[in-house]
Amino acid sequence: MPSRPDRPAHRIRHLLTSTRFRALLALGMVLGVGGVTTLAAWTSSATATSGNITTGSINLQLNSTAQPTLTKSLNFSELGKSGMIPGDSNTALIKVNNLGTGATVPPKYTITSTSGGALTTSLRMTVSSNGTVANKCTDGTNVVSSLALTLTANQAIGAVDRPLPVGATENLCVSVQLPTTPTPPTNSTSNIVLTFTAKV
């Protein structure tokens, strides 16, 4: 019988209560550590996630009518439009070029859109392959039709994995409409970045 406490009853009760309380508090440590490790995201830093592969390379480049020079970071401001009123739209053409070499497997690419601004959710996007400005991309091969833009990052524009063989160029027609209903906000803006991601 080691260390039997010889103390008044209230002291013991107090101590016991305290033990219980401290034991419960100590559970918080498990919660905290568990929570952190559960939430902890694993970060990576693979430097070469793109570019050369053993059988060749993939290289996606963009250009447009206003910016004919091939680039990976295209200024596509020609699609934008200010002073829009309900019913307005704007259309522009963009070319997606696969300048890769020698890849035995034809790469595919996926279009996503990331937008910001209160006007974003009022906008509708129509994309077609080989569509024309005159028809606001309703001609050609439809990719997406009157898609309501959202503020979600990397919103999918059409189906993923559009085939794009090495050396090929896809002429995309992009049209953004501002429908009359529901009435869009005045003096409101939206910024859009379209991302074209190719993978083998």
Added chain:
Amino acid sequence: MPNRIWEVLLTLGALAGLASIVIFIAGLVFGITPLIFRSGSMSPTIDTGALAFARTVPASEVQVGDILSVYDSQGTRITHRVESIDQQGNNLAVAQLRGDANPIADPDPYVITEADRVFFSINRLGYVAVWLSGSSGLVLGAIAVGGLLYIAFRPRRNPDEGEPRLDRHDAHGDSHALKAIVALATVGLTVVGASQIGGTKAGYTDSATAQSIQFGTAATFPTAPSTSSCTVNLLLVVPVAVTITWPATVGSSYRLIARDASGNLLGSNDYTATSTTGSMKYGSGGTTVAFPLIVGTYNIEIHGLSGTSVTPSYSGYQFSILVGLLYSCGGPISGTSALSRSAAPALAPDAPNTTSTAAVSSTTPSPTTTPSASTTTQATTTTSTTTPSTTTSSPTTTTAPPTTTATPTTTTTTTTTTVPPITTTPSEVPIGAPATTTGFSAQKLSTASGNVVSVSNSSGTEVYRGAVDNDAVLHWLTGTDQLYVITTSGVTVIDTSTGVWAESPVPSELPDEIKALVP
């Protein structure tokens, strides 16, 4: 003595637990994400195995030099330093990241609206976190939970009676409970513990972005009037003009577009209201819109106008001209005129042949029955609101020319379609080769009134005509229906962005394609 150690441990555990709870809740409240580094691309700042804490910030707050944690196109989390950032506005940014230990930047830019910004990191602590999140950590956690729960809720008796027996009983129970807890935890872990975090497979990818796409709405949206009305203006006794009026908002602008019965564009006038009634006069003393037909029915569409924006919707009025002189009001019209280019509008005052099926009135009035009264009584006009079925009646005046000219119009109009549209203007000589784009052609012409640019659609109908300098270069912006007229003195754009073929504001920055042509 063991009891004393136990007490200290319990107290420390309680304090650590309290701190953990506070930190955990604070993390949830302030959007703090713990991050474990599994590679050394950020060393020496942050080594492999470090535990870092990041807080979610909007893209607009991100600056060069920040350490951001973002997802790449493969869905892998990458935590690197911002090398450059291109703010697009509206909390949208395109960031280029590079690891401190990496010689080159990450291949793909990241489009972000928000990102986790690292504000604190402890090297090596990540290993502990990893170990704790592994099987052994879960076992330890389960034992700790079970043990602590047991301590907290173990059955107790009145300590005043039979304490030695109680202790023995407790010890007995403790060991049983611990064994049960360990067994349960082991079983549970074999089920749950398999869920390990797998390594990501970096696929071969490449991405490109199209940026700087900005949209904005006008400060105010133009509105078309809901109604309009029409009155005849008399000169002495002759109805030489009509005045279209509509309820207007002071300060608002309106665009009045005149079309013939086929919808061909004849001209347009902009009007800014200075009172609550807008008005526009057509005919003698009115605007300069030329109405080509001697006899015809015309539609005036009143669109809202704000800046260069024109509402597609309109209301308006119809009126008729008889023998080129006598004007009469038709009925109200309204609708949505397509801003499309396929309407084949014709703005050709000198080409009356382009209008063809104008007066297709099934109920042609018989003016021959009216030359009765010596006084000038305005004949009533009954007009349906739809364009093709207009019944034009004529005003009766004593001065009216022989009314026989009115009746033949229904026959003559049908024949005019055979007249080639452009060849009937022999006084015009083309200058140089036409510039063409899909569906449209632009040609410089030398006319009696000077050099003009004439834009025609695919069927050869002229849709626009305007004066140009002799040295003007015509160039369709590739892939668009925008005609750039480039001269030594400047650049003008002709397109349908305002709803009709007209000169448009030149973009603040000329497309490269145009820049190359500017002398």
